Amino acid sequence: MTLVDINSLRFLAEPLDRKEYGGKPSTLCKGCGHNSIASQIIAVAYELGINPNQLIKLSGIGCSSKSPAYFLNRSHGFNTLHGRMPSVATGAIIANHHLLAVGVSGDGDTGSIGLGQFKHIIRRNVPMVYIIENNGVYGLTKGQFSATADKGQQLKYAGLNDLPPIDLCLEALAGDATFVARSFAGAPRQVQSLLKAAFSHNGIAVLDIISPCVAFNDHESSTKSYTYGKNHQVPLQDITYIPVEDEIMIDEEGYDSAGEQTVDLHSGARIVLKKLDESAHDPTDRAAAMRLLEEARNVPPTENPRLITGLIYIDSNRPTLVDALHIGHEMPLAHLPESKLRPPKEVLDAFVSKLMV
Amino acid sequence: MVQGVEALPREAADGSGSLINDFQLIVATINGTGSQTSNTAIIRSLFKMGIPVNGKNIFPSNIQGLPTWFTIRVSKDGYIARLEDNAILVAMNPNTAVQDAQELAPGGICLYDEVFTTDQRYRSFGFVENRPDITYFPMPIDQIVTSAEVPKELVDRVRNMAYVGILAYLIDIDLEAVEYALHFHFGGKERAIRPNMQVITTAHDWAAEHYASPCPYKVVPMQETSGKFLLDGNSAAALGAAFGGLSLLAWYPITPSTSLADAAKDYLEEFRIDRETGKPTFAIIQAEDELAAIGMVIGAGWAGARAMTATSGPGISLMTEFTGLAYFAEIPAVIWDVQRMGPSTGLPTRVSQGDVMAAHFLGHGDSRHPVLFPSSLKECFEFGWKAFDLAEELQTPVFVLTDLDLGMNLWMTEPFDYPDQPMKRGKILTADDLEALKGDWGRYRDVDGDGVGYRTLPGTEHWSAAYFTRGTGHDENANYSERADHWTRNLDRLARKFNTARRLVPAPLVEHKPGASIGLIAYGTSDAAIAEARDQLSRAGLTTGYLRIRALPFNDAVPDFIGQFDSVYVIENNYDGQMAKLILMEYPRLADRIKSLSKCDGWPLTAHWIANAVEEQEEKK
Numbered sequence: 003m004t005l006v007d008i009n010s011l012r013f014l015a016e017p018l019d020r021k022e023y024g025g026k027p028s029t030l031c032k033g034c035g036h037n038s039i040a041s042q043i044i045a046v047a048y049e050l051g052i053n054p055n056q057l058i059k060l061s062g063i064g065c066s067s068k069s070p071a072y073f074l075n076r077s078h079g080f081n082t083l084h085g086r087m088p089s090v091a092t093g094a095i096i097a098n099h100h101l102l103a104v105g106v107s108g109d110g111d112t113g114s115i116g117l118g119q120f121k122h123i124i125r126r127n128v129p130m131v132y133i134i135e136n137n138g139v140y141g142l143t144k145g146q147f148s149a150t151a152d153k154g155q156q157l158k159y160a161g162l163n164d165l166p167p168i169d170l171c172l173e174a175l176a177g178d179a180t181f182v183a184r185s186f187a188g189a190p191r192q193v194q195s196l197l198k199a200a201f202s203h204n205g206i207a208v209l210d211i212i213s214p215c216v217a218f219n220d221h222e223s224s225t226k227s228y229t230y231g232k233n234h235q236v237p238l239q240d241i242t243y244i245p246v247e248d249e250i251m252i253d254e255e256g257y258d259s260a261g262e263q264t265v266d267l268h269s270g271a272r273i274v275l276k277k278l279d280e281s282a283h284d285p286t287d288r289a290a291a292m293r294l295l296e297e298a299r300n301v302p303p304t305e306n307p308r309l310i311t312g313l314i315y316i317d318s319n320r321p322t323l324v325d326a327l328h329i330g331h332e333m334p335l336a337h338l339p340e341s342k343l344r345p346p347k348e349v350l351d352a353f354v355s356k357l358m359v
Numbered sequence: 360m361v362q363g364v365e366a367l368p369r370e371a372a373d374g375s376g377s378l379i380n381d382f383q384l385i386v387a388t389i390n391g392t393g394s395q396t397s398n399t400a401i402i403r404s405l406f407k408m409g410i411p412v413n414g415k416n417i418f419p420s421n422i423q424g425l426p427t428w429f430t431i432r433v434s435k436d437g438y439i440a441r442l443e444d445n446a447i448l449v450a451m452n453p454n455t456a457v458q459d460a461q462e463l464a465p466g467g468i469c470l471y472d473e474v475f476t477t478d479q480r481y482r483s484f485g486f487v488e489n490r491p492d493i494t495y496f497p498m499p500i501d502q503i504v505t506s507a508e509v510p511k512e513l514v515d516r517v518r519n520m521a522y523v524g525i526l527a528y529l530i531d532i533d534l535e536a537v538e539y540a541l542h543f544h545f546g547g548k549e550r551a552i553r554p555n556m557q558v559i560t561t562a563h564d565w566a567a568e569h570y571a572s573p574c575p576y577k578v579v580p581m582q583e584t585s586g587k588f589l590l591d592g593n594s595a596a597a598l599g600a601a602f603g604g605l606s607l608l609a610w611y612p613i614t615p616s617t618s619l620a621d622a623a624k625d626y627l628e629e630f631r632i633d634r635e636t637g638k639p640t641f642a643i644i645q646a647e648d649e650l651a652a653i654g655m656v657i658g659a660g661w662a663g664a665r666a667m668t669a670t671s672g673p674g675i676s677l678m679t680e681f682t683g684l685a686y687f688a689e690i691p692a693v694i695w696d697v698q699r700m701g702p703s704t705g706l707p708t709r710v711s712q713g714d715v716m717a718a719h720f721l722g723h724g725d726s727r728h729p730v731l732f733p734s735s736l737k738e739c740f741e742f743g744w745k746a747f748d749l750a751e752e753l754q755t756p757v758f759v760l761t762d763l764d765l766g767m768n769l770w771m772t773e774p775f776d777y778p779d780q781p782m783k784r785g786k787i788l789t790a791d792d793l794e795a796l797k798g799d800w801g802r803y804r805d806v807d808g809d810g811v812g813y814r815t816l817p818g819t820e821h822w823s824a825a826y827f828t829r830g831t832g833h834d835e836n837a838n839y840s841e842r843a844d845h846w847t848r849n850l851d852r853l854a855r856k857f858n859t860a861r862r863l864v865p866a867p868l869v870e871h872k873p874g875a876s877i878g879l880i881a882y883g884t885s886d887a888a889i890a891e892a893r894d895q896l897s898r899a900g901l902t903t904g905y906l907r908i909r910a911l912p913f914n915d916a917v918p919d920f921i922g923q924f925d926s927v928y929v930i931e932n933n934y935d936g937q938m939a940k941l942i943l944m945e946y947p948r949l950a951d952r953i954k955s956l957s958k959c960d961g962w963p964l965t966a967h968w969i970a971n972a973v974e975e976q977e978e979k980k
Contacts, residue, residue, distance in 0.1 A: 026839075055824055058662075058817045071827060071839065078817035080661060080688075081829040082654070083680055089609075089651040093658025093666060096607050096642045098818050101662070119654070122647040327642045331633075335606040335642065336663035336816060340782045342640050343604030343665070344744075345630045347777040350602065353630075354774040357588035 009246070009269050012102045017051035018076075020044075025072040030065055035187030035213030035228075036135045040072045042190055043104070046197040047074060050245075057102045058094055062087040062116055065142055066108030066135035066213070085116025088123035091130055092323070098334035099324045102201065103130035110140050113149035113168050120170075124177035124206050126323040131200045131207045134170055135187075137215035138226035145218040152225050157218065170210045171314055172295050175288065180205035182291065182315040186231040187213040192311060195241035195273070199313065202243075204268035205322050212309065231309060236298075238283050238312030239263075239275035246270040268318055275313065283314075291315040378575045380410050380435035384447035384526075387459045388519065391423030394451065396544060396555070397519040398429040402769060403540030404532050405433055406589055409581040413439035413887070414769045415963070420614065420707045426455045433578060439771065440888035441963045446576055447530070449522045450475070451500075453484040465492050468574055470525060473497040494572050498525050499565070507561040509554040520555045524562025529574040534563060587773055592765035593669075595736040595775070596695060597622035599743015600667060601630050604782055607666035609644045609655035611674065614707050615763040616697040619669040620645075649674035653681040653692070660691040661828060663787070663816035665747045667693035672714050673702050675721065682756050683722030684830045687853075689803070689812065691750035691757075691785070694718075698762040700961055709961030710763040712883055715937040718758040719911050725850060729860045730758040730911040733765065734886035736772035738909070742865070744778050751785035753860055754811060762932075764963045765884040786813045790821040798823030801836035803849065810856030857912060864910035869920055872897075875904040877977065878920060878927035880942070882908040884963060885932060891966035896973060903973075908938065913945055921949045926980075928973055934959040 023044045028037050047054070054076035061067035063084035070079045082090045087105050095103055112120045112134050123132070138155075140146040145159035149168045156162050174182045181203045183196045193211060200207035212231055214220045220227045225234070246269060261277040265285065275285070283294055291314045298308045324330045333342075386401075388394035395416070402414040411434050419425040432442055444464035450456040450471040460469050475486040476497065488495045500521045509517055527537055538556055545551040597619050600608075605627065610620040620643075627641045646652035652668045659666035670678070675696050685692050698714050700706035719730050729749060733739045742759050750757040786807075788800060793815070800823065803812045812835075815824045826837040833849070834840040881889045886907060893903050906920040921927045921942070929939035936955030943950055956972045958964060 055820050056818055060658075076822060076825050078815075078825045079827040080658075081827070082657075083684055086650060086654045086681070089646070089654025090658035090661070092644070092651075093607060093609065093655035093660070093664075094662040094817065095658075096644070096655070097659040097662035097664035097666070098816075101817055118647055119651055122651065126644075327644075328638055329642055331636050331638045334664075334818075335640065336659075336818075338604075338606065338640055340604065342633055343606065343631075344602055344778065344782065349630055350598075350775065350777050353598070354588065357590065358586075 008100055011100055012053055012056045014051040014053050017048050018054070020048045022076055023047045023054065023074055025075050028069070028072040030068065031217050033216040034065070035137060035211070035215070036066055036069045037072070038187045038190060039133065039135055039193060039211055039213060040069050042193045042197060043073045046194050046201065050198060050201060052102065052201070056100060057104065059104050059106065060087050060091045060094070061106045062108070062111035064108040064111045064140070065215070066106055067111060069135070070106050085111050085114070086119055087111070088116065088119035088128070092123055092126065092128050095128055095130060095324070096327065096329065097336040099129070099330055100334055105130055105132045107132065107134050109134060109136040109138060109148040109150040109170070113170055117149075117168075117173070121173065121177045124174055124179045124208065127178070127180055127205045127320055129204050129206070129322045129324060131197070131209065134208070134210045135213040136170065136210055136226065137213050137219055138167070138224065139215050139219040141215050141218060155224065159218070169295055169299060171208070172292065174208040175292050175295070175315055178320070179208050179315070180317040180320050181207035183208070183313050184210045184311050185212070186235050186309065186311055187211055188228050188231045189235065189237075189311065192237060192241065195243050196313065198243040199241070199267060199273045202267035202269035202271040203316070203318070205317070205320060225307060225309065234306055235309045235311050237278060238310060238314070239277060241313060242274040242276070244272045244274060265313075265316055266318060273313070285313045285316050288315055288317070379577050379579060380433050380581065382446035382576050383430055383432040383442040383444065384449065385445040385459070386429045386449040386451065386522070387455050388427055388429070388451045389454070390419060390421050390425045390427040392451075392519065393516050394427070394429065394519045397523050398431070399544055399769070400520075400523055400537060400540045401526065401532070402431050403543055403589065404527070404536035405431065405578060406584050406771065407536040407539050408533055408578060409584045410435070410578055411437045411439060411583050411771060413771070415441060415764065416768060418708050420704065426452050435581060435583075437583060438887070438891040438966070440891050441965050443965050443967050447526075449526060451519065451522065453481050453486065456484060456486045460486070460490065460493070463490070463493055466575070468494045468496060468529070468576065470496045470498055470522060470529070473499045474501070494574070496525070496529065496570060496572070498522060503562045503565050504558055507558045509557055513554050517554050517558045520558035521562040524559035525566045527559065528563045528566035529570070531577050531579065533580070534560065584771060587771045589769045589771055590736055591618065591767055591769055592733070592736055592739045592761055593619035593697065593767060594622040595739035595772070596733070596743045596759070596761065596766070598626050598775070599740035600747075601626040602778060603744025603747040604665045605641060605667055605747070606664040607642050607644070607655065607659040608668070609646050609652040609666065610668050611646050611649045611652045611670065613649075613671045613674050615699050615767045616669040616671050616674070616695065618767060619695060619697060623669075649677040650681065653678040653694070656692045657681055657685050657690050660685070660750070661817075665693075665751070667695065667746070669695040669697065671697050671699045672717070675714055675717060679721050682728070683726055685756045686722055686726040686728065687830045688828050689754040689814075691754055693746045693750050693757050693759065695759045695761065697766040698760060700959070706961045708763070710884075710932065710963055711959055711961070712760070712762060712885075712932040713937070713959065714760060715933065716941065718760055719941065727857055727912065728756050728758055729753065729864050730760055731865060732882040732909055733759065733761055734883055734907060734909070736770050737775055739765065740775040745865070748783040749863055752783050752811070752863060753856060754785060754814060755856070760883065762884050786811060788813050788815050788819075790819050790824065793819070793821040793823050802826045803833060803837060803852070804835045805852050805855065808855070809859040810852045810854070811859060861912045861914045864912065866914055867909055867916045867920070868907045869916060870905040872902050872904055875902045876924070877901060877973070878904045878906065878924040879973070880906045880908060880920070880927055880929045880938070881931065882938060885930060888964045888966045888969055889930065892969035892973070895966055895970040899970070899974060901974065901977060911941070913942070917942065918946045918949060921946065921952055925952060926954055926976070927952050928954050928956050928976065930956045930964070930969055932959060932964050933957055
């Protein structure tokens with residue numbers, strides 16, 4: 003089966019009614035960044051006309067991981083174990099590579115207990131959208147620091163954090179991720195553009211979305227707060243998603259004279275990146291992407307680190323796990339009939355006779 | 360000189376067995392010196408001669424340098440359990456030679472590398488011919504290898520073939536059978552066979568010319584192995600899985616299960632390439648750890664593919680949380696546990712049946728998993744495919760507990776039986792089913808009263824197909840719930856499902872004997888030792904009935920069997936008598952009849968130990 007066929011399974015010619023993409027009422031705190039992200043997922047699923055029957059939503063454990071219940075009721079969901087959503091997603095995608103998979107994790111789930119599985123799902127380039135709802139704090143257990151918390155930060159419950167934060171986008175880049183983006187729950191338009199691009203990417207698409215925790219970590223000094231995000235966000239580009247059917251004229255690598263760069267996505271869709279300042283970042287340059295993030299976080303103590311958002315890196319060519327396993331054929335493993343799963347008796351007899359004295 | 364067995368009914372001096380086709384030999388070498396090929400050649404040639412054999416590799420957790428032993432039992436009566444006494448020693452390891460010779464049975468023979476006594480460099484090891492009751496045969500290994508004129512670069516690799524040739528001469532192993540064994544081992548590659556055979560024949564001829572003392576232990580051809588072949592349990596299990604539709608194998612290396620995954624790779628690549636598309640109908644992932652391995656298995660099982668992992672005790676403990684989740688989320692998974700001793704660097708290359716309770720209850724309370732116990736290669740194959748049917752029918756993790764002895768050693772077997780039933784994929788609702796139900800279904804409803812609900816697979820094209828999977832806290836329709844009545848109803852249904860499992864898992868096998876006064880219960884690899892022990896007990900006047908447990912949960916055959924005897928001995932290879940305790944838990948009213956006989960020392964159980972332990976208990980009465 004060609005990719006076009008997989009896309010026609012995953013995306014409907016006509017989207018369902020918008021309410022068909024909704025979820026259960028959220029039980030998260032009012033104002034939680036995660037609720038905003040769930041809303042963007044619903045909006046994007048509707049706008050892309052995603053077939054909810056062909057989408058699976060998976061999560062680990064934590065506030066973030068509760069959120070798959072709050073979008074796409076008509077998709078199969080799996081709330082797995084703390085930090086171990088990646089392995090379950092890997093197994094599910096191997097079983098049925100036609101499925102469009104979206105994983106929702108948090109900074110505790112991905113950055114601490116699940117860091118190993120995070121690195122390995124990236125290394126395998128498992129085709130899925132991997133969202134990290136990053137708020138720097140453990141919510142469900144009432145306010146411990148996570149591994150992405152700011153160094154020197156003081157919290158009422160947890161005291162002083164004297165360890166440097168793990169930058170999950172840098173970790174993703176170091177692990178050869180094929181799509182790395184960062185966004186901010188307070189910037190819904192950018193979240194939507196990046197989600198659309200991620201759903202059209204064939205490979206692991208890591209979206210690290212700063213998603214403020216209004217209960218424990220939304221004070222002004224926190225880099226994971228709404229205020230900080232609004233004041234210090236540095237968007238890399240203005241992103242426009244162009245669906246498959248819309249023809250566009252620009253087709254060159256790098257920015258053209260108008261300051262626009264077009265990136266082809268695997269589904270046939272494209273994104274047009276419009277540069278916002280003179281020193282535009284080329285998201286196909288991995289070394290530049292790492293330098294960008296390093297420079298953003300390594301600022302003198304007197305300065306605030308910049309919250310770089312946008313598409314940081316994309317590589318549409320690296321083979322996925324499905325390619326590497328040679329299972330990308332028409333019928334997913336989960337659909338194979340007995341005739342393909344159990345060799346005939348003659349095969350067993352021949353095997354045995356070779357071993358006989 | 361070939362004579363029939365009947366013509367030579369001689370008994371060993373110590374009465375432990377006859378001298379013809381009825382003894383055990385042990386080869387002591389240094390790990391990493393390539394002795395495996397030599398030892399396999401010996402066992403295969405004996406098998407080719409029609410003599411029942413079993414080989415056991417006793418090896419350290421090491422790549423190179425530590426002591427390793429290989430025992431081969433030949434038994435005209437077809438007994439294939441380990442013997443405690445060795446009649447023949449091939450001492451190739453100077454580090455252990457003194458003790459190896461010390462442990463040799465009275466009247467035994469000792470072949471040793473001549474340098475142990477002739478070369479100054481070996482003097483410190485202190486090996487001397489100091490036991491008057493055994494016969495020594497020094498072997499000039501280096502001299503033989505030199506005169507065999509094999510290419511220099513091959514000398515190290517073929518050196519151990521010298522003891523094969525000498526042993527062949529001493530106990531009358533047919534050289535044609537040896538050549539056949541090498542042919543088999545090297546897949547017919549003449550370039551590999553020739554230098555090995557050169558060393559063997561040179562050694563054989565040298566021994567014929569120089570040894571004056573006769574060897575009392577001999578092998579003579581029989582007809583007891585035709586229609587059989589030799590294989591290890593891990594390979595049989597992997598083959599069974601390949602015929603069971605294994606679609607995702609996710610695993611992490613751990614002795615003694617690694618060779619199961621290796622064999623699965625070979626068989627899947629050989630037998631499971633789609634003839635039409637030329638593409639694999641399977642995937643194999645070497646995961647980053649056991650946690651990820653079982654996570655992938657559960658993800659694939661949830662999405663509808665047949666997935667399994669292979670591991671050992673330490674891996675099982677790492678899989679605890681996922682197994683608990685899969686139990687309550689009700690996701691099929693197959694977990695092979697090739698049991699070994701202890702955690703970490705305990706006795707990782709030694710055998711035990713120590714994971715019975717851990718596997719059965721793995722999780723976070725109130726979870727009990729089906730566990731299968733293959734005893735033979737045929738059952739490794741059978742449970743290899745059957746475990747998938749059970750996992751999908753019951754929508755739950757299914758364990759298969761084998762062990763290092765069955766998994767990694769060579770056993771004789773009759774041909775495997777091709778699966779006698781089509782695959783059972785369990786209760787799955789398709790889009791058409793959902794349409795017929797008008798979407799009125801619930802993932803955890805007990806529609807059929809057997810405790811097993813209906814599931815849909817992701818990708819099912821119907822508006823009502825989706826449900827949300829989570830561990831604890833759901834109602835019958837898979838909605839989040841913390842209500843006490845929802846949860847207790849769920850536990851009641853899971854208890855019904857456990858009872859359904861009782862009739863689906865392989866039933867115990869019972870061997871009645873007229874006049875039996877006591878019962879024996881065992882499971883897994885110890886079956887071979889039990890068979891032999893029962894004969895020994897019978898000769899001592901104790902007739903026994905035997906029930907072999909093939910799976911948990913138990914069915915009524917277990918209490919029925921126990922009810923027939925005043926004393927039933929539960930025999931197993933762990934310290935705590937885990938199976939005996941499980942039986943006591945389930946059937947407390949039978950407690951006064953149940954006696955636990957357990958042992959755990961890193962070695963497979965022997966008939967001698969079993970018979971003695973039973974007799975000792977019976978004498979106390």
